[in-house]
Amino acid sequence: MSGDLVPAEPVYDGELVADEPKLVRRLETGWQRSKAVPSALKSRQSLRNAARDLLGWLGRLPARFAGAVVRGTVVALRAWRQWVRVRDYREAAEQSEKLADKFIEIRALTLFRWKVTGVVVAAGSAALTVAYVIYGGSALWVASVVASVALAITGRRKDGSPGRKAVLAGPRTLTWTMDPQVLVDAFRDAKLIGKDETLRLVERAARVGDGWAVTVDLPATRKAVDVIKNRDALASALAVDEVQLIVERVRGRGGHAGRVFLWVADEDPYAGPPLRTPLLDVEWWDAWRPVPFGRDARNRRIDLPLVWTSLLVGAIPRQGKTFATRLAAAGLVLDPYTRLYVFDGKGGKDWEAAEQIAYRYVCGDETEHAEAVRDHLVELVAEVQSRYARMATLDDELCPESKITPAISRDAELGMPITGVIIDEVQVYLENTTREQIGGKKTTLGAYVADLLTYLVRKGPAAGVVVILATQRPDSNTIPSRLRAVLGSRFALRVMDWRDSNIVLGEQMNTRGYDASTLLPSHKGVGILRPDGETDAGADMVAMTVRTYYMPNADWRVICERGRALREAAGTLAGHAIGDQAARPVDSTAVLSVLGGASAGGWVVDLPEPLAAVVDYLGDELHEREFVPTAELMEVLEVEPTRFGREMSELGCRPLRQYVPDGDSVRRVRGYLTADIRAAVERASSDEIGSAQGELP
Numbered sequence: 001m002s003g004d005l006v007p008a009e010p011v012y013d014g015e016l017v018a019d020e021p022k023l024v025r026r027l028e029t030g031w032q033r034s035k036a037v038p039s040a041l042k043s044r045q046s047l048r049n050a051a052r053d054l055l056g057w058l059g060r061l062p063a064r065f066a067g068a069v070v071r072g073t074v075v076a077l078r079a080w081r082q083w084v085r086v087r088d089y090r091e092a093a094e095q096s097e098k099l100a101d102k103f104i105e106i107r108a109l110t111l112f113r114w115k116v117t118g119v120v121v122a123a124g125s126a127a128l129t130v131a132y133v134i135y136g137g138s139a140l141w142v143a144s145v146v147a148s149v150a151l152a153i154t155g156r157r158k159d160g161s162p163g164r165k166a167v168l169a170g171p172r173t174l175t176w177t178m179d180p181q182v183l184v185d186a187f188r189d190a191k192l193i194g195k196d197e198t199l200r201l202v203e204r205a206a207r208v209g210d211g212w213a214v215t216v217d218l219p220a221t222r223k224a225v226d227v228i229k230n231r232d233a234l235a236s237a238l239a240v241d242e243v244q245l246i247v248e249r250v251r252g253r254g255g256h257a258g259r260v261f262l263w264v265a266d267e268d269p270y271a272g273p274p275l276r277t278p279l280l281d282v283e284w285w286d287a288w289r290p291v292p293f294g295r296d297a298r299n300r301r302i303d304l305p306l307v308w309t310s311l312l313v314g315a316i317p318r319q320g321k322t323f324a325t326r327l328a329a330a331g332l333v334l335d336p337y338t339r340l341y342v343f344d345g346k347g348g349k350d351w352e353a354a355e356q357i358a359y360r361y362v363c364g365d366e367t368e369h370a371e372a373v374r375d376h377l378v379e380l381v382a383e384v385q386s387r388y389a390r391m392a393t394l395d396d397e398l399c400p401e402s403k404i405t406p407a408i409s410r411d412a413e414l415g416m417p418i419t420g421v422i423i424d425e426v427q428v429y430l431e432n433t434t435r436e437q438i439g440g441k442k443t444t445l446g447a448y449v450a451d452l453l454t455y456l457v458r459k460g461p462a463a464g465v466v467v468i469l470a471t472q473r474p475d476s477n478t479i480p481s482r483l484r485a486v487l488g489s490r491f492a493l494r495v496m497d498w499r500d501s502n503i504v505l506g507e508q509m510n511t512r513g514y515d516a517s518t519l520l521p522s523h524k525g526v527g528i529l530r531p532d533g534e535t536d537a538g539a540d541m542v543a544m545t546v547r548t549y550y551m552p553n554a555d556w557r558v559i560c561e562r563g564r565a566l567r568e569a570a571g572t573l574a575g576h577a578i579g580d581q582a583a584r585p586v587d588s589t590a591v592l593s594v595l596g597g598a599s600a601g602g603w604v605v606d607l608p609e610p611l612a613a614v615v616d617y618l619g620d621e622l623h624e625r626e627f628v629p630t631a632e633l634m635e636v637l638e639v640e641p642t643r644f645g646r647e648m649s650e651l652g653c654r655p656l657r658q659y660v661p662d663g664d665s666v667r668r669v670r671g672y673l674t675a676d677i678r679a680a681v682e683r684a685s686s687d688e689i690g691s692a693q694g695e696l697p
């Protein structure tokens with residue numbers, strides 16, 4: 001080494017000369033990349049940002065804490081409410097369709113949980129009071145802090161979710177109550193109004209009962225009935241179950257064909273505990289007053305008028321048909337001035353309690369029972385004739401228009417009490433195929449019973465006879481259309497399909513938005529009522545979904561026992577109830593002569609197929625219509641067209657072409673003249689009688 005100076009790079013304080021700069025860089029890179037080091041400490045800038053965020057977080061903390069406490073309180077209250085109302089058990093019972101049976105247990109458990117709540121609240125308050133006495137106000141502060149921290153933890157928001165529940169973004173649910181535009185969009189989505197059309201809010205959304213209500217005007221030319229018809233689509237657009245959405249047309253003053261009232265229930269309005277019938281709390285009932293029948297979705301009481309009308313109840317088994325029929329009957333049972341004919345085709349215990357008050361009582365499905373029903377109905381037809389004859393002789397003041405009045409019905413001397421004919425499982429009697437020879441014509445016992453009932457339903461109401469029929473087979477073969485056509489009120493609990501629903505409720509009711517096949521199996525006792533007359537839900541309501549009151553056997557027995565005591569006191573107990581089974585003499589020729597007019601041109605049996613099916617389908621229309629298109633017959637009878645045409649021709653009915661209305665225009669279609677069908681029926685019946693007489697010894 002020489003003593004000469006050589007230039008060197010500057011050396012900074014603390015810097016390792018030789019390899020040190022590389023090590024620092026490596027350390028720096030390691031620090032920056034390490035996952036263990038919080039990102040806030042990786043640079044000065046990040047540290048400053050983190051400090052600013054921390055300050056912001058601390059600033060917002062009180063508000064967030066308060067929010068979490070409020071949410072936690074709501075969550076805790078909700079959980080407590082579900083617990084105290086035994087929600088889990090109730091839902092399980094509902095799913096296994098045993099809510100009604102478990103109701104008493106659920107009520108006991110509810111009561112117990114309320115008591116537990118009471119004890120916990122009392123114990124908590126006592127502990128707080130003691131702590132306050134011993135430690136002073138600081139004890140209350142500590143308790144409040146602990147409680148609010150617990151509530152804040154319960155109500156804390158989890159990352160990434162807007163609330164505690166994983167709810168799919170719900171712009172449609174109930175937001176329409178705040179923002180009418182959402183409602184307009186829902187109407188558009190459901191294709192109830194066009195893209196460029198809008199709604200006019202008549203009234204803003206408001207709370208009505210346990211739900212939200214709003215009244216809107218549809219754009220001109222749009223009709224409220226179409227909204228009712230397409231309720232399902234609207235329910236989907238509003239993201240609610242269709243049982244929660246009630247749509248009604250606003251009628252009368254303030255209403256018009258395009259004004260719609262919507263009501264959206266907070267939850268399934270038919271899912272609560274069964275409703276007890278108010279009839280249990282009354283000493284007696286006036287049969288002239290509509291009978292309490294149930295409640296609609298909005299919890300309005302629905303009463304069913306009985307006098308001057310008749311009722312058909314139809315449903316598949318185990319839906320509450322007998323229960324509903326007994327409800328209607330209960331109003332008559334509790335009026336001592338009514339007379340009851342009770343016929344139970346099922347033959348079980350359901351109607352047993354009514355035996356003690358019934359004027360005529362039959363229980364069973366054997367032919368002997370069907371014959372007894374027939375005889376009692378013949379007796380009643382004769383009674384109706386005699387009532388008309390007697391009413392004609394009464395003075396105008398007592399009987400102003402050949403119709404029974406409350407005064408006449410309660411006058412023991414006149415002997416014209418309101419008479420209820422209640423037949424459960426009526427199909428048992430209507431389907432009885434025992435041969436009968438009546439008035440020179442061959443028929444069956446079932447067809448004869450149908451004709452007797454048709455007469456009673458048609459002519460009975462003005463003479464004070466109320467017919468109530470229940471069936472689990474509401475098909476056209478079981479209840480002839482001539483009988484169905486005259487039954488005034490209809491109640492359909494759940495049925496298999498829309499055809500059965502229409503058979504109970506009336507033609508085309510499904511297209512008007514009333515289809516009992518859409519009711520849920522868990523909704524026992526819920527059905528569609530098409531009343532004959534006014535109800536509390538309004539005189540203009542075509543039909544409404546009603547949850548009937550729940551009247552189990554024990555309650556029914558109480559009502560029947562009360563009915564008996566009332567009749568004993570009024571001295572009106574008669575017939576079967578006091579062991580008097582003797583039938584009264586009846587002028588059978590007179591009965592036959594009136595039935596001839598009531599039935600569909602006399603009764604005919606053993607008509608050859610497919611004539612029998614055509615006649616059965618047409619019922620009264622065989623006399624009312626002129627022409628029936630082949631396509632219509634094909635659809636309802638489900639027969640093979642070529643064979644049907646050949647067999648009808650063999651019976652003397654040849655198809656021809658006729659113009660029929662089709663919307664605003666007319667269309668030429670193939671079909672049969674009803675005159676030809678009637679002539680074929682006549683021919684077939686006279687052949688029948690001829691051969692029957694030939695068989696006689």
Ligand SMILES: Nc1ncnc2c1ncn2[C@@H]1O[C@H](COP(=O)(O)OP(=O)(O)OP(=O)(O)O)[C@@H](O)[C@H]1O
Binds near residue numbers: 100319526
């Ligand atoms: N209004 C109601 N509320 C709650 N539950 C009801 C109501 N009506 C009936 N139920 C329940 O439905 C069950 C069946 O009722 P019901 O015996 O009347 O049926 P049904 O249709 O007559 O049956 P079936 O055809 O077998 O005679 C009852 O045991 C009862 O638990």
